[in-house]
Amino acid sequence: MTTNPLPVWSPPGLLRDPSPPDLLSGSGSGAGPGSGADRLASIRRPVEEDLAAVDARILENLDSKVPLIRETGEYLISQGGKRLRPLLALLAARAFGYEGQAHIDAAVIIEFIHTATLLHDDVVDRSTMRRGSATANSIWGDEVSVLVGDFLFSRAFQLMVEVGSLPIMRIMADATNILAEGEVMQFVNRHDPDTTEERYLEVVGCKTGKLFEAAARVGAVLAGRGDTDERRMARFGASLGTAYQLVDDILDYRGTAAAIGKNIGDDLADGQPTLPLIHAMRAGNEETARTVRDAIRTGDLGQLPELIHAVESAGGIEYTVDSARDYVQRARETLRDVPDTRFREALSSFAEFVIERTY
Numbered sequence: 001m002t003t004n005p006l007p008v009w010s011p012p013g014l015l016r017d018p019s020p021p022d023l024l025s026g027s028g029s030g031a032g033p034g035s036g037a038d039r040l041a042s043i044r045r046p047v048e049e050d051l052a053a054v055d056a057r058i059l060e061n062l063d064s065k066v067p068l069i070r071e072t073g074e075y076l077i078s079q080g081g082k083r084l085r086p087l088l089a090l091l092a093a094r095a096f097g098y099e100g101q102a103h104i105d106a107a108v109i110i111e112f113i114h115t116a117t118l119l120h121d122d123v124v125d126r127s128t129m130r131r132g133s134a135t136a137n138s139i140w141g142d143e144v145s146v147l148v149g150d151f152l153f154s155r156a157f158q159l160m161v162e163v164g165s166l167p168i169m170r171i172m173a174d175a176t177n178i179l180a181e182g183e184v185m186q187f188v189n190r191h192d193p194d195t196t197e198e199r200y201l202e203v204v205g206c207k208t209g210k211l212f213e214a215a216a217r218v219g220a221v222l223a224g225r226g227d228t229d230e231r232r233m234a235r236f237g238a239s240l241g242t243a244y245q246l247v248d249d250i251l252d253y254r255g256t257a258a259a260i261g262k263n264i265g266d267d268l269a270d271g272q273p274t275l276p277l278i279h280a281m282r283a284g285n286e287e288t289a290r291t292v293r294d295a296i297r298t299g300d301l302g303q304l305p306e307l308i309h310a311v312e313s314a315g316g317i318e319y320t321v322d323s324a325r326d327y328v329q330r331a332r333e334t335l336r337d338v339p340d341t342r343f344r345e346a347l348s349s350f351a352e353f354v355i356e357r358t359y
Contacts, residue, residue, distance in 0.1 A: 036356055040353055051090065072148045088215040089215040102163050105163050112156040112159075120183070178210045185199075191298075192271075200274065201242070208241045217233050243327035247321075252265060253312075268307070271297070281293060283316075291303070295307050321355075
C-alpha cells in the first residue's frame with residue numbers, strides 16, 4: 001500500500017473553480033464575464049442554501065468508527081467537483097414546487113454513489129490524478145479505495161431507507177446496477193478499434209447518463225409529479241449526462257492537465273475508443289484511420305501530438321462538439337412544459353453550461 005502523506009486539503013466549499021481558459025472555444029479567461037464559472041455560480045444561486053445543507057449532510061454521513069474511512073472520504077469530498085448531479089436533483093425538485101427537506105438526502109445519495117464509482121474507476125484505470133489532485137488509490141492504495149467506495153455505496157442505501165420512498169429506492173437501485181453494467185461494457189471495449197459509435201454511446205448512457213437521469217427524475221418524484229413529468233425529467237438528465245461525457249471526450253485532447261484536473265490522454269492510455277477517435281477512423285483517410293487504430297490498440301501516448309492532429313484534421317473534435325450540442329438541445333426541449341420559474345431557468349442554463357463549461 002502506498003504510504004504517501006495526506007495531501008493538504010480544505011473543507012468542501014460550494015464552488016471551487018480555478019478559472020482557467022475556456023477549452024472548447026480556446027479563448028478567454030474562466031473568470032471573465034459570461035464565463036463557465038459565472039454561469040455555474042448563477043445556476044447554483046437559487047439553491048445555495050440547499051447546497052450548504054448538502055455539504056453539511058455529506059460530512060455528517062462520512063462519520064465512521066473507522067478513522068481511515070472518514071479520512072479518505074473527507075479527502076475525496078474536499079477535492080471539490082462541481083456537485084453537478086446533486087445540483088440537478090435539487091433544481092429538479094424545486095422546479096416542481098417541492099418545499100420539503102428530503103431532496104437534501106437525495107442529493108447526498110447521488111453524490112455518494114458518484115464518488116464511489118470514481119473510486120472504483122480510478123483503481124480499474126490505474127489513474128493517479130483527478131480534479132487536479134492525487135487519486136485516493138495513489139495515496140492509500142487500491143484496497144482502501146475499493147473498500148471506501150463500498151462504504152459510500154452502502155451509506156447511500158442507508159440514506160435511501162431514511163428517505164423512505166420506494167420509487168426513489170427503485171430509481172437509484174436501477175441506476176447503480178446500470179452503472180455497473182456500463183463499467184463492464186467499457187472494459188470490454190478497451191483497446192478495440194472496431195467499437196462503433198452506437199456501442200460507445202450505449203456505454204456513455206449507462207456510465208454517465210444514467211446517474212444524471214436518476215438525479216433529475218428523483219427531483220420530480222419528490223415533488224409528487226406524475227409519470228409524464230418524471231419521464232420528462234429523466235430524458236432531460238440522460239441527454240445532459242451524455243452531452244457532459246462527450247465534452248469530456250473532447251477535453252481529453254484539447255486541454256491541459258492543470259486545466260482539466262486529470263492527465264491529458266488518460267482515456268487513450270486506457271485504450272478507450274471515444275467518439276473523437278471513432279469518428280476520425282470513420283471519416284479520415286487511410287493513414288489517419290491506421291494511426292488511430294494503432295493508438296487505441298496500444299494505448300501509447302508517445303505519438304499523442306500526431307494523434308491529436310489526425311483526429312482534428314478528420315473532424316473528430318468538431319463532430320463530437322456537434323453531437324454534444326444536439327444532446328443539449330434535446331435536453332432543453334424537454335423543459336418546455338416545466339413551470340416557468342427561476343429553477344427552470346437554472347436548469348436551462350445548466351444545459352448550456354455543459355457545452356461551454358470551463359475547468
